[in-house]
Amino acid sequence: MAPIVVLDQYYLAITLLVTIGYQLLGFAIAWTFKFDKITDFTGGSNFLILALMTLLLGQNFCGRNVAASYFVMVWAARLGAFLLMRVLKRGSDSRFDEIRSHFFKFLGFWVGQIVWVWIVSLPITILNSPAVTGVNHNRCNPVFGTSRDIAGVIVWGIGLAIETVADLQKFEWKSLGPPPYAIMDTGLWRWSRHPPYFGEILCWWGIWMLTLSPTTDGLVSSSAWGAQYGAVASPIFTLLLLMFASGIPTSESSQARKFYDLGQEHDAGDDRTKYPSPFLRYQAYLSTTSILIPIPRSVYWRIPNIIKSTVLLDFSMYRTFKVKKGDEENKRRAELI
Numbered sequence: 001m002a003p004i005v006v007l008d009q010y011y012l013a014i015t016l017l018v019t020i021g022y023q024l025l026g027f028a029i030a031w032t033f034k035f036d037k038i039t040d041f042t043g044g045s046n047f048l049i050l051a052l053m054t055l056l057l058g059q060n061f062c063g064r065n066v067a068a069s070y071f072v073m074v075w076a077a078r079l080g081a082f083l084l085m086r087v088l089k090r091g092s093d094s095r096f097d098e099i100r101s102h103f104f105k106f107l108g109f110w111v112g113q114i115v116w117v118w119i120v121s122l123p124i125t126i127l128n129s130p131a132v133t134g135v136n137h138n139r140c141n142p143v144f145g146t147s148r149d150i151a152g153v154i155v156w157g158i159g160l161a162i163e164t165v166a167d168l169q170k171f172e173w174k175s176l177g178p179p180p181y182a183i184m185d186t187g188l189w190r191w192s193r194h195p196p197y198f199g200e201i202l203c204w205w206g207i208w209m210l211t212l213s214p215t216t217d218g219l220v221s222s223s224a225w226g227a228q229y230g231a232v233a234s235p236i237f238t239l240l241l242l243m244f245a246s247g248i249p250t251s252e253s254s255q256a257r258k259f260y261d262l263g264q265e266h267d268a269g270d271d272r273t274k275y276p277s278p279f280l281r282y283q284a285y286l287s288t289t290s291i292l293i294p295i296p297r298s299v300y301w302r303i304p305n306i307i308k309s310t311v312l313l314d315f316s317m318y319r320t321f322k323v324k325k326g327d328e329e330n331k332r333r334a335e336l337i
Helices: 012-033 039-058 063-090 103-120 122-127 147-175 195-211 222-230 233-244 248-268 278-288
Strands: 320-325 328-333
Touching: 012 039, 012 103, 039 063, 039 103, 039 122, 063 122, 063 147, 063 195, 103 122, 103 233, 122 195, 122 222, 122 233, 147 195, 195 233, 233 248, 248 278, 248 320
Parallel strands: none
Antiparallel strands: 320 328
16 A cells, blocks of 8 residues: 555654644643643653554555654653653652643643654654655665664664663662652662663664664655654754753752752751761762763762763753742752762
8 A cells, every 4th residue: 555645745744733632632631630640641652643643654564664663652652651650659740830720831831742742753753754655665765674773773772771770760769768868879870860861862863763774775855865864853852852951950950959958957957967968968979970871980980070061961050959048049059079
């Protein structure tokens, strides 16, 4: 069967419309019932829907198309299931405490989720589209197994393994009920402060590499060539989102504020002679643990701070956080020691 053309040759319009409809439906349910439990699940499952839909519409079940679509669906199913299990255990999502009752602020989150899902899905959307699959229909273009295919599978596999193991390690650690001043620094978290983010970044670089062979080793039009290379927006957007928006900055600021407050309580209480200040321990943790790329501590702590804050991406912005003093908010820094 020939690929089914819907609105355009690249499935860009239909995937955008489906994403908008699905996310707005999720927003309507969450807003009406003040229900947090479907937010992250709706985002993860949207990836699965787009991958399966474009694979079926494209009607090309070449090994590359099936493998790439399957990888996206596995990643999406794992992410959606894990986040749903986590929010069910917690009962609510604290990220929405300040915006849950504000219509436009809450809607803004869902609009952001539309942008995230659609952009990050671009490699699989374009690979499965008639512009790419229709060139040599029902056969791989080129034969599945190129060096880029193999590299993509390996990078995706490593990324998924890191993301999955790190999430499980953190979930199990929190399930044990550690004391408030404890720092998660075992397993993969001993070598990286954010191993799930590192794994997610690898996953999407792997997906893009896996989908690229029709352009690098096959035969496609010049516009399809540009579209496939343009889909690099997916891993780049993932990297930028996690490094500068909703990922690391939010997590680092929250952690620093938490340990600063614990340090203030420690210094003012009777426990100040029993154990070191939680904030001082947190500062030592920053200086010995890579922010993203897993690096053994025995190596990382010897690296000069200038290299850490540039090449290794531990930017100074991550060590700035707000604390409240009376009714005023003040900026503080969790400096490396």
